[in-house]
Amino acid sequence: MQSKWLGWMLSVWIVFSPAVWAESLADLTKQAELGDAVAQTDLGSKYALGDGVAINYHEAEKWFRAAAEHGDPLAQYMLGMMYAHGEGLPTNFKEASKWFLKAAQQGDVPAQLTLGLMYANGDGLPRHYQEAFKWFRKAAESGHSTAQADLGLMYIRGEGVAKNSNEAAKWFRLSAVQGNAIAQYHLGLCYFEGEGVEKNDQEAYVWFALASAQGDADAHEFLNKLETELTPEQIAAAQKRASEWGFINKI
Numbered sequence: 031m032q033s034k035w036l037g038w039m040l041s042v043w044i045v046f047s048p049a050v051w052a053e054s055l056a057d058l059t060k061q062a063e064l065g066d067a068v069a070q071t072d073l074g075s076k077y078a079l080g081d082g083v084a085i086n087y088h089e090a091e092k093w094f095r096a097a098a099e100h101g102d103p104l105a106q107y108m109l110g111m112m113y114a115h116g117e118g119l120p121t122n123f124k125e126a127s128k129w130f131l132k133a134a135q136q137g138d139v140p141a142q143l144t145l146g147l148m149y150a151n152g153d154g155l156p157r158h159y160q161e162a163f164k165w166f167r168k169a170a171e172s173g174h175s176t177a178q179a180d181l182g183l184m185y186i187r188g189e190g191v192a193k194n195s196n197e198a199a200k201w202f203r204l205s206a207v208q209g210n211a212i213a214q215y216h217l218g219l220c221y222f223e224g225e226g227v228e229k230n231d232q233e234a235y236v237w238f239a240l241a242s243a244q245g246d247a248d249a250h251e252f253l254n255k256l257e258t259e260l261t262p263e264q265i266a267a268a269q270k271r272a273s274e275w276g277f278i279n280k281i
Contacts, residue, residue, distance in 0.1 A: 055073075055076065055082050055083060058072055058073045058076070059073060062093060062096070065096075065100070067096075067097040067100035067101065067102040067105070068097075068102065070093045070094075070096045070097035070100070070102070070105065071093070071094065071097040071102045071104050071105040071108075073089075073093045074089070074090045074091070074092070074093035074094040074097065074105060074108065075090075075104075075108070077089040077090040077093065078090040078094075078108065087112070087117055087118025087119075088118055090108075090112070090118060091109070091112055091118045091119055093105075094108045094109045094112065095109055098129060098132070101132075101136075103132075103133040103136040103137070103138040103141065104133075104138070106129045106130075106132045106133035106136075106138070106141070107129065107130065107133040107138050107140060107141045107144075109129045110125075110126045110127070110128070110129035110130040110133065110141065110144070111126070111144075113125040113126035113129065114126035114130075114144075114154060123148075123154030123155065126154060127145070127148065127154060127155055130144050130145050130148075131145065134165060134168070137168075137172075139168075139169045139172045139174050139177075140169075140174075142165045142166075142168045142169040142172075142174075142177070143165070143166070143169040143174055143176060143177045143180075145161070145162075145165040146161075146162045146163075146164075146165035146166040146169065146177065146180060147162075147180070149161040149162035149165065150162035150166075150180065150184075150189075150190075158190075159184065159189040159190030159191075160190045160191075161190075162180075162184065162189075162190055163181070163184050163189070163190030163191050164190075166180045166181045166184060167181055170201060170204075173204075173208075175204075175205040175208040175209070175210040175213065176205070176210065178201045178202075178204045178205035178208075178210070178213065179201070179202065179205040179206075179210050179212045179213040179216070181201045182197075182198045182199070182200075182201035182202040182205065182213060182216060183198075183216070185197040185198035185201065186198035186216070186220075186225070186226075194226075195220070195225045195226030196226045197226075198216075198220070198225075198226050199217065199220045199225070199226030199227045200226075201213075202216045202217040202220060203217055206237060206240070207275075209240075209244075211240070211241045211244035211245070211246050211249075212241075212246075214237045214238075214240045214241035214244070214246070214249070215237070215238065215241040215246050215248060215249045217237045218234045218235075218236070218237030218238040218241060218249060218252060219234070219252075220234075221233040221234035221237065222234035222238075222252060222256075231256055231259060231260060231264075232260060232264050232267065232268050233268075234252070234256065235253065235256045235260060235264075235265065235268035235269075235272075236268045236271045236272045236275075237249075237272075238250075238252045238253045238256065239253060239268065239269060239272040240272050240275060243272075
């Protein structure tokens with residue numbers, strides 16, 4: 031059975047990667063055996079996903095490791111994920127973080143986000159908010175919506191950085207317009223409370239509606255509250271604006 035996290039993390043990485051998957055298995059194997067790091071990574075990915083071959087984590091690990099040792103950031107990231115989740119390898123967070131760091135230092139965005147999460151949550155690494163902030167910011171500046179939302183949370187809470195509501199609202203907005211429900215909820219909260227932005231209940235309604243449409247229960251509660259405070263005309267205008275973003279229609 032394919033690992034859900036492995037398939038998902040590969041799909042996330044591909045968004046930020048120019049990797050080519052067009053080669054046949056025979057061609058990839060030949061190139062990989064000749065030491066081509068890109069081919070080794072692609073071959074590892076095929077074995078990890080069961081793309082044209084039976085899923086085989088031993089083979090995936092072998093080819094990811096070969097490419098990782100040649101400096102390929104995707105392979106380094108995926109080898110880290112195999113260690114972190116115990117897929118084909120014993121769980122080993124020290125080894126996982128080592129490979130994540132190698133990939134992150136090369137600008138690999140998912141690795142930067144993963145390191146940020148590990149430091150922020152104390153998950154496999156000692157909790158260290160300054161390190162979490164550093165890696166979230168790097169990933170956020172590359173446009174990763176989850177990292178942008180997490181960076182906004184660090185600014186609003188003053189974790190790893192001085193509390194700054196204006197910066198929090200800025201990063202929540204950058205993430206929210208990409209459809210991130212957590213950021214949409216928190217941007218709505220900024221408008222509802224007047225934190226980092228001018229208080230605007232109608233604008234808060236827009237972002238709560240978008241987050242609620244994606245299943246955010248807290249946002250739904252705020253919608254109910256605002257519906258008792260806004261006029262029918264204000265609600266209709268806010269609903270129209272929310273629908274224009276397009277996220278609701280995709281749910």
